[in-house]
Amino acid sequence: MTAVEDPRPEVAGGTDGPDSSVTFALTVDGTAHEVTARWDESLLTVLRDRLGVRGPKTGCAHGRCGACAVKADLGDGGHVLCSCLVPAATAAGGTVETIASIGGPDGALSDVQEAFLAEGAVQCGICTSGFVTAATELLDTNPDPTRTEIEAALYGNLCRCTGYGRIVAAVETAARTRRGDA
Amino acid sequence: MLLEAPRFVLPETLAEALAARAERPEAVVVAGGTEVMPDLLWRNRTAAGFLSLRRVAALRGTTTDGGDLVIGAGTPVAALTTAPDGGLRAAASSLGTPLVRTEATIGGNVVSALPYRNLLPTLLAGGATLELTSAAGTRVVPFDGFVTAPGVTGLREGELLTAVRLPAHVGFADYAKVGRRNAQFVATVSAAVVSRDGVARLAFGNAGPIPLRSDAVDTAATALLDGQATADDLRSTVAAAVDPPEDAVASADYRRHALGVLAVRLVTRAAVDAGLGS
Ligand SMILES: Cc1cc2nc3c(=O)[nH]c(=O)nc-3n(C[C@H](O)[C@H](O)[C@H](O)COP(=O)(O)OP(=O)(O)OC[C@H]3O[C@@H](n4cnc5c(N)ncnc54)[C@H](O)[C@@H]3O)c2cc1C
Ligand code: FES
Ligand code: FES
Numbered sequence: 001m002t003a004v005e006d007p008r009p010e011v012a013g014g015t016d017g018p019d020s021s022v023t024f025a026l027t028v029d030g031t032a033h034e035v036t037a038r039w040d041e042s043l044l045t046v047l048r049d050r051l052g053v054r055g056p057k058t059g060c061a062h063g064r065c066g067a068c069a070v071k072a073d074l075g076d077g078g079h080v081l082c083s084c085l086v087p088a089a090t091a092a093g094g095t096v097e098t099i100a101s102i103g104g105p106d107g108a109l110s111d112v113q114e115a116f117l118a119e120g121a122v123q124c125g126i127c128t129s130g131f132v133t134a135a136t137e138l139l140d141t142n143p144d145p146t147r148t149e150i151e152a153a154l155y156g157n158l159c160r161c162t163g164y165g166r167i168v169a170a171v172e173t174a175a176r177t178r179r180g181d182a
Numbered sequence: 183m184l185l186e187a188p189r190f191v192l193p194e195t196l197a198e199a200l201a202a203r204a205e206r207p208e209a210v211v212v213a214g215g216t217e218v219m220p221d222l223l224w225r226n227r228t229a230a231g232f233l234s235l236r237r238v239a240a241l242r243g244t245t246t247d248g249g250d251l252v253i254g255a256g257t258p259v260a261a262l263t264t265a266p267d268g269g270l271r272a273a274a275s276s277l278g279t280p281l282v283r284t285e286a287t288i289g290g291n292v293v294s295a296l297p298y299r300n301l302l303p304t305l306l307a308g309g310a311t312l313e314l315t316s317a318a319g320t321r322v323v324p325f326d327g328f329v330t331a332p333g334v335t336g337l338r339e340g341e342l343l344t345a346v347r348l349p350a351h352v353g354f355a356d357y358a359k360v361g362r363r364n365a366q367f368v369a370t371v372s373a374a375v376v377s378r379d380g381v382a383r384l385a386f387g388n389a390g391p392i393p394l395r396s397d398a399v400d401t402a403a404t405a406l407l408d409g410q411a412t413a414d415d416l417r418s419t420v421a422a423a424v425d426p427p428e429d430a431v432a433s434a435d436y437r438r439h440a441l442g443v444l445a446v447r448l449v450t451r452a453a454v455d456a457g458l459g460s
Contacts, residue, residue, distance in 0.1 A: 019188035039189035039232060040222055062220040064366060066281050075237050082281045085219050087212060090236045092185045092192055134281070155365070156279025 024092035028053055029100045037088050044068045044083040047096065055099035055129045056083055059158070066157035069130040071097040071137065080137040082156070099129035102136055112136050115174035116167070123161035131157050135171045143179060147172070189231035196240045196344065200317045202233050204340045209233040211342065213256055214285035216278070217294050241289070241344060250311075250347040255289030259301075262288065267348060269304040269355035269374045276300060276359060279366060289343045295329040295392075297427070302329070302393040303374035304357050305346065306385035313345040320344065329392045353378030354455040358444050359387070362431060370432045371440045375403070375448035377456065382407045382449055389424035389441050396423040403449045407456070416449065417442035 023036045028051060037046050044061070047053040047070070059067030061084045068083045073095045083096075102110050109117070112135050122128050131154065138145055138153040145153065150171045151164075159167060183202075185192035191206065193199040203211070210229040212218045213236065221227045235241055241256030244265070251267065260283040262274035277283060277291070277300040291301045292312070302325075310325040314337060325346075328336050337343065357374040361367025372387035382403035385395040402419035405411035426437035 022185065022187040022190045024185055039187060040229065042219060062223055063216055063278070063282050066279070069281060075239070076242070079284050080281065081285055085214070085216050085282070085285055087190075087215055087219065087232055087234060089185060089187070089190045089192065089232075090212075090215070090234045153280060156281035 022089045024089050026088075026091055026093075027095040029096070029098055035088065039087075039089060041088050042084050043070075043072070043086040043088040043091055043096070046088040047083060047098065053098055053100070057126050057129060058084070059126060059130075060084070064156075064158065065127070066130040066134060066154075067127050069133040069157070070099075071101075071133065080133055099133055102132060110136065111177050112139065112171070112174040115170040115177065119166050119170040119173055121162060121166040121170040127157060127159040127161075131159065131167055135167075135174065138171070139175055139178060143175060145171070145175060184237055190234070191232070192234050192237055194237050194239070196238055196315070199233070199235060199238050199241075199342060200315065200340075203342055204317050206231060206233060207339055211235060211293075213287040213290040214258065216282055216286045217290055235287075235289075235342070246350065247347070249350055251350050252313075253288055253346045253348065255292075255343045255345055256287050257289075259283040259286040259288065259291070262301075266350065267304075267308065267355050269308060269357045269376065270301070270348065272357040273300040273304045273372075273374065276357075288346055292325070292328075292346060293335060293337060293343055295331075295333050295335045297332055297391060297393065298369040298372065298388045300357070300359065300369065300372065300387075303372050303385040303387040304355070305348065306393045306395055307374040307376045307383050308348050308351075308355060309376075309383075310349075311347045312343055313347065314338070314341045315344040316340040316342070322347070325393075326395070332391050351376070351378050354452045356448055356451055358448055360440050360444065368431075371426065371437045371444065373441060373444035373448055375445075375452055377407060377449075377452035380404070380408060380456075382452055384420075384445055384448065386420075386424060386441055386444075388437065389426050391425075391427070394424060399423050399445070403445065406446070406449050407453050413446045413450075416445055420445045 022039045026033050026035050057067040059065035063082050063085045070083045071080050191202045209231040212232045212234050241254045244253045259274045259277050265271050291299050305325045311322050355376045359369035359372035374385050376383045383400050384403050402416045406416045420442045421438045426434045428434040
């Protein structure tokens with residue numbers, strides 16, 4: 001278990017008495033934590049503000065933008081979801097893989113991340129970890145997606161900067177690289 | 183029980199969930215959380231605690247029983263995008279985003295009971311029934327009549343929605359909605375159709391405070407299906423049957439018009455499917 005570093009004051013206490021906290025185990029990017037959070041806190045808040053895991057971003061905080069996307073196993077095998085929509089304690093005993101689990105342990109970039117760089121699919125970067133997470137899940141399940149399938153899979157991820165063209169191109173490039181096509 | 187705290191309970195079995203429901207009447211049931219979490223964020227509701235159904239495996243998955251498709255209330259909408267029923271498939275596929283559909287459950291959609299929710303017209307057109315379970319046992323009620331006002335249902339204290347039963351049928355079923363834009367939109371109005379053996383049945387969303395259907399509409403839809411009536415006849419019957427809301431999204435007149443358009447569109451698709459139209 002690692003100690004929680006510097007939890008932010010606004011989430012540290014809770015506002016409705018000592019009964020309001022809940023304590024549970026959660027493994028994030030391979031590290032086991034014991035988390036104490038408010039009962040209604042989202043998984044995104046716990047990751048960012050209690051555990052200091054800053055890969056998932058807070059875009060809208062209500063399920064519209066996908067900036068908070070992580071892969072989580074809530075006892076159902078695991079899939080990519082919006083961490084802002086999940087009450088954190090629902091994940092008790094579960095595992096979460098953020099963008100930090102997608103690249104190599106030494107900071108090496110994954111094929112999808114390399115393709116995002118090569119295609120110029122990153123501008124301000126707020127949306128990027130969510131897009132890479134969703135795109136990685138797509139290519140893991142469908143190695144040869146059509147453009148329509150790519151657009152459908154990324155429908156829950158919003159980008160204010162790029163206009164999406166470079167992002168779709170990056171996913172196509174990553175798919176080609178992964179298949180070994182030129 | 184996976185986790186028990188004063189304000190949070192995470193059961194693993196249905197029996198644990200029902201016991202928790204009885205013991206903690208003040209707790210908000212949360213399935214996927216895709217309605218509840220935004221509601222809390224926007225302070226549209228308050229909660230004294232959560233009873234999370236997410237780890238109750240028995241509530242997830244689809245089976246068949248007799249002629250019914252039995253869908254566990256905790257089944258994610260994503261799983262329904264490949265359902266055998268065309269209406270359910272279309273309604274599920276156009277709900278939210280892929281990242282929402284993996285969490286959103288059919289149970290949450292039904293119990294939210296808002297007139298613009300995707301699955302409701304499909305369940306009404308298809309003649310669905312609901313399994314409502316408490317520690318005392320299960321009762322099965324028709325979906326028709328379950329929603330009594332926007333956001334209000336016939337669910338009693340201590341009860342959970344445990345399954346939705348949709349009669350499987352050989353026939354045609356479809357769903358369509360219109361919204362203010364093409365991406366991530368809430369239905370301004372919606373409609374579902376089921377047609378079998380030459381008989382069409384329609385149901386509408388946001389055509390009134392609760393999911394709506396009418397015998398007069400079904401008679402006109404069936405007549406259109408076999409060429410005994412015109413599209414105008416169906417449109418005017420729909421306009422007379424519905425009582426749509428007027429709000430910042432659309433006028434009641436617009437909704438009345440759009441509901442007629444959707445009705446004709448869906449019956450035309452049913453006719454094409456049956457080889458009756460072109
Ligand atoms: C970005 C976004 C887009 C969306 N788009 C759409 C859309 O296009 N169409 C649409 O219809 N909806 C949409 N929704 C709303 C929502 O995702 C769906 O209504 C979903 O099906 C709700 O399911 P849930 O399990 O997440 O519900 P929850 O939030 O967990 O619960 C909803 C309500 O149902 C109750 N409840 C849940 N399960 C049970 C049960 N088994 N027994 C008793 N009570 C229960 C809860 O107490 C609560 O009152 C969207 C939501 C988001 C965040
Ligand atoms: S922050 Fe979760 S979807 Fe926008
Ligand atoms: S790069 Fe800025 S939001 Fe996508």
